[in-house]
Amino acid sequence: MSRSAGVPARPPGAAVLAGIDFALPSEQVARRLIGVTLLVDGVGGRIVETEAYDHDDPASHTFGGPTPRNASMFGEPGHAYVYRSYGIHWCLNCVCRPAGHGAGVLIRALEPTHGLDRMRARRGLDDARLLCAGPGRLGQALGIDRGFDGLALDAPPFRLVGPGEGAGAQDAPAEPLAGPRIGISKAVDLPWRFGLAGSRFLSRPFRAPPVAAGAVPGRKASAR
DNA sequence: CAGTGGATGCTCT
DNA sequence: GAGCATCCACTGT
Numbered sequence A: 001m002s003r004s005a006g007v008p009a010r011p012p013g014a015a016v017l018a019g020i021d022f023a024l025p026s027e028q029v030a031r032r033l034i035g036v037t038l039l040v041d042g043v044g045g046r047i048v049e050t051e052a053y054d055h056d057d058p059a060s061h062t063f064g065g066p067t068p069r070n071a072s073m074f075g076e077p078g079h080a081y082v083y084r085s086y087g088i089h090w091c092l093n094c095v096c097r098p099a100g101h102g103a104g105v106l107i108r109a110l111e112p113t114h115g116l117d118r119m120r121a122r123r124g125l126d127d128a129r130l131l132c133a134g135p136g137r138l139g140q141a142l143g144i145d146r147g148f149d150g151l152a153l154d155a156p157p158f159r160l161v162g163p164g165e166g167a168g169a170q171d172a173p174a175e176p177l178a179g180p181r182i183g184i185s186k187a188v189d190l191p192w193r194f195g196l197a198g199s200r201f202l203s204r205p206f207r208a209p210p211v212a213a214g215a216v217p218g219r220k221a222s223a224r
Numbered sequence B: 001c002a003g004t005g006g007a008t009g010c011t012c013t
Numbered sequence C: 001g002a003g004c005a006t007c008c009a010c011t012g013t
Helices: A026-033 A116-123 A135-142
Strands: A037-040 A043-053 A080-085 A089-095 A104-114 A158-161 A177-179 A193-195
Touching: A026 A043, A026 A104, A026 A193, A037 A104, A043 A135, A080 A135, A089 A135, A104 A116, A104 A135, A116 A135
Parallel strands: none
Antiparallel strands: A037 A043, A037 A158, A043 A104, A043 A193, A080 A089, A089 A104, A177 A193
16 A cells, blocks of 8 residues: 555545545445445454444434434544444444434444454354354454444554455445345334345345246245 | 344433 | 343244
């Protein structure tokens, strides 16, 4: 990575990161994060599943307005919002929209690519498929806790690498799958969960896409 | 393989 | 005191 002379280094907390403008609506950011590599202290992988939450969204922690817990979600875009789930798990979100607007993207699953050994140690598991398949598992594998709440995502220990950046220079993946969000009781029909098509590292499969007329009925999903 | 329920702690009413 | 943006172990087919 070379720092070219003409481009000034961005201050921590900039809204544009890995080619994504985090000031955009969370639904758009959630789509664009699919395929981006997320590292925490060098450990992580490719994001394969996200969910969007917005200020006017009854399922969002910010729906009722600012509180001490959700404060960072009302802060600057491109920062982390970390919350405790079910008293056990830590879950990581990326804050979206300008400060004052409570929106964010929950990172639900990664395809592990970096630091597999550290993830296995933290999770007490061998199966790569289960290391980061779900927001709580991902938080544990990456060593996320309350101390990460509010941190800028463009500074250590975080690192976000867009699909076009880095060695491989792969193109952004095809349009992600979309479906209803998981584990919520309000606004359950909003299709704001996104996933990388064909990935084996999703927390749960997406409903099969509409089958073309006359297609041969396949085997009954041994997925899960 | 599907369904159920326990663990566990914090936030908000 | 309820309700979680969850995970896992355990049950029964």
